[in-house]
Amino acid sequence: MFYELLATIFAGLAGGGLIYGLSRLTRGRIPHSWTIAGAALVMIAFSIWNEYNWFSRSAAQLPDGVVVVAASESRDWYRPWTYALPVVPRFAALDTNSIRRNPDVPQQRIADLYLMERWRAAVGVRIAVDCARPAQARLEQVTYGEEGAMISDSWEQMATDDPLIVAACG
Structure with missing residues (x-):
């Protein structure tokens, strides 16, 4: 659970960093508030993806038999x-x-x-x-x-x- 929390935080940092980088590339045409919104959306999307893929990942790790x-x-x-x-x-x-x-x-x-x-x-x-x-x-x-x-x-x-x-x- 702790590792999933860390992964969610890092996904949010990556999403926010991507929006921030795009804002810098466009010389400020993208509002800075979108950086926070982008980080939040990526964290929510990652959490949902993680919930839905837990079963298939866990079942795939079961030993033979x-x-x-x-x-x-x-x-x-x-x-x-x-x-x-x-x-x-x-x-x-x-x-x-x-x-x-x-x-x-x-x-x-x-x-x-x-x-x-x-x-x-x-x-x-x-x-x-x-x-x-x-x-x-x-x-x-x-x-x-x-x-x-x-x-x-x-x-x-x-x-x-x-x-x-x-x-x-x-």
């Missing part, structure tokens, strides 16, 4: 442009390299799910996935029955084409 399975769009009254083009401030990514299977119950799996949110540290959650239902539950809410089958009252039903089910079971 970690796939995005959900992205949450946000629309806010204080950012009216998000009603036309929503911003993605958080997403979930499944680590397919972490998937573990019980040979006695092959339709059930355990995997690591990472919850990423702008301005916050990533949170890792271990989940249980039942490919036969299809459903998922947090591993803390699961008990083990006969032959190692996972049992839970909090299985969350999911569609067979849900990206989490496809990534974990595919």
Whole structure:
């Protein structure tokens, strides 16, 4: 967050410097107040660009085997442009390299799910996935029955084409 603030300030300095340079080149035909307005506009534009590109930049930096399975769009009254083009401030990514299977119950799996949110540290959650239902539950809410089958009252039903089910079971 600190580096983004610094980048925004430097973008404003660059924008203001550009307008100031143009004012000097035109021998003062551009009012000096435009320098401040130019700096402010560049800072606002950079902040909006940074918000919209956070998701794609973060997803591109994920290691091999970690796939995005959900992205949450946000629309806010204080950012009216998000009603036309929503911003993605958080997403979930499944680590397919972490998937573990019980040979006695092959339709059930355990995997690591990472919850990423702008301005916050990533949170890792271990989940249980039942490919036969299809459903998922947090591993803390699961008990083990006969032959190692996972049992839970909090299985969350999911569609067979849900990206989490496809990534974990595919």
